[in-house]
Amino acid sequence: MESGMEKKTLVKPDGRQLILYSRTPIAGDIEATSPGTDPPGSKTHLRWHPLRGEWVAYASHRQNRTFLPPPEYNPLAPTTDPAHPTELPPGDYEVAVFENRFPTLTGRAEEPAPPSIVPTRPGKGACEVVVFTQDPNSSLGALPLWHLELLLEVWADRYRELGAREDVDYVMPFENRGVEVGVTLHHPHGQIYAYPFIPPVPARELEMQSAHLREHGSGLLDDLIRKELEDGRRMLYTGERSVAWMPAFARYSYEVWIAPRRPAGSVADLDAAERADFARALKTVLLKYDQLWGKPFPYIMVFHQAPTDGQPHPEAHLHIEFYPAYRMPGRLKYLAGSEIGAGVFTADTLPEEKVKELQAVEVKLD
């Protein structure tokens, strides 16, 4: 814990894990809470899609219908009414991580019924919720830089801890933000999916990165960052150790990537200076997004990093990809026939044009 991160691991009344993180000591008498006491879901399995060559996850837990929360109940805020406990206890901590109550992937996954038509396997792995802050009205971009650095350390801790598990080959932190991408819970939070295999999207990226490394002896993202810096037209943050830019091949109108300049494989590989600069890049992008139209900017934010499958991955280069929901003010980008059916993204604007809108937004970091 190079920067003095405090960590406290607790067990919820229903058996799930809760981990609290803070820059300052966490009181010893905090007790974990849970909205219910039913054991967490374990009925989740994977089926093989033989034409796409990929696993599909089926979580068929029965939702606990006896729990009727009061109208203002926020399950991600610290508990204030002991009669209606939330997922989090009151206390002095900044970030909290807990296992999803109805997980798509879980170490508790049971052996599925015998396979019929296609291969099946238990939905092993993990689904965690990362509560970014106790403040329900904040947002990732509104957090101060020190808090973002703490969060990067939390993601690093989860990468190490989940990645060390036998049933986890890939750790993917992400944030779905906004009703436009299906999020109804507005308390600032993200998720971590820890897959028991390397999922198709990062698998494809790593394959392309490996081929490039073999052929050129240099990293693919490394080379792309160097070229983007030389070109200069699509840069959004140019730090000494981290950069943010709209790739020349952006699929979404406001797609932005963030990466450390050094090809660190994962968020756990960042040193303190890289992490600080990565936090500045992240905050810069998030503030530009929210200030662009003066309202919260919905997106899917995904971490891409090295698998934890026990193999060396010199080709991996940590980066975040943002997939924003809108392609212009009030106009959603729908993924339809070509994107979903063929896998071919279509855009009616050029990255060189769209990036200017974000470049024009002046932001202040603290």
Place this chain on the structure above:
Amino acid sequence: MESGMEKKTLVKPDGRQLILYSRTPIAGDIEATSPGTDPPGSKTHLRWHPLRGEWVAYASHRQNRTFLPPPEYNPLAPTTDPAHPTELPPGDYEVAVFENRFPTLTGRAEEPAPPSIVPTRPGKGACEVVVFTQDPNSSLGALPLWHLELLLEVWADRYRELGAREDVDYVMPFENRGVEVGVTLHHPHGQIYAYPFIPPVPARELEMQSAHLREHGSGLLDDLIRKELEDGRRMLYTGERSVAWMPAFARYSYEVWIAPRRPAGSVADLDAAERADFARALKTVLLKYDQLWGKPFPYIMVFHQAPTDGQPHPEAHLHIEFYPAYRMPGRLKYLAGSEIGAGVFTADTLPEEKVKELQAVEVKLD
């Protein structure tokens, strides 16, 4: 034209192609119309996404802003007011196909500016609009069987004609239906994208199908259909020559596939009896969808068929995949972190359960 399909090819005032199809003779004096006379868009190019290893399409045509349609203007209905011509002329025909005015892919695509960071190429290929009927208040499922059979012949004609082009390696008919998938034009219509390469999704499927064929000497979809028929739980239409079912590995809650029993490579390979049964399967599925909740059921419908790249494709087996927008009444399926970021679909219901809802809907074919 085995079943006596009439076809008439015209040129619109702006230079685009219009093709009319009918079971009965089409009068010789029909003249093609167009909402404007500006030449169709040609500014479209592809850029290589080096991490995903796929092409991204950028169509940056300038929209013709001088055209101000009256409020009830429907560009897909036959022209009634010569002062405001639509895409279609009045006359006796049943189905019409024309080139998209602002296409993502077009044979007219110009050489893009020299590549900078990633390879680029012109956005060759074609984007066509298929108007299913002159009736703006109908829908694909509401059309009589003979009309659906005609449509299958139209799709076959487009497969042959577009597929024969040098710049077309893959012909993909699809329909985006409903505001939920971004469609604002309610006149019954679909689209055809003709790609200058085999797109990632069908490429992956064909790769898996090829491997299966090599290993087992039988078709992958062939074997799956046989197993689904034996299992029986997920069947929706069991015809002598065509079937419809919810696959055991369905990614979407109401996902349904339709295929001929014989592994015909494309819609152009169907014989008249197969086409008739395929039309029955299609109408059955569409009626079940619309009757399920008593309202139009939004979906993306995609044809999967053999590439037209000049190579033999014994592994290909024509099928339609439906990706419905809802996962239960009023609840959209959002593609978020896991689906978009990782490529791993998550469902909270099982195909064996969901299919019962569609099985319970009784439909009458004509």
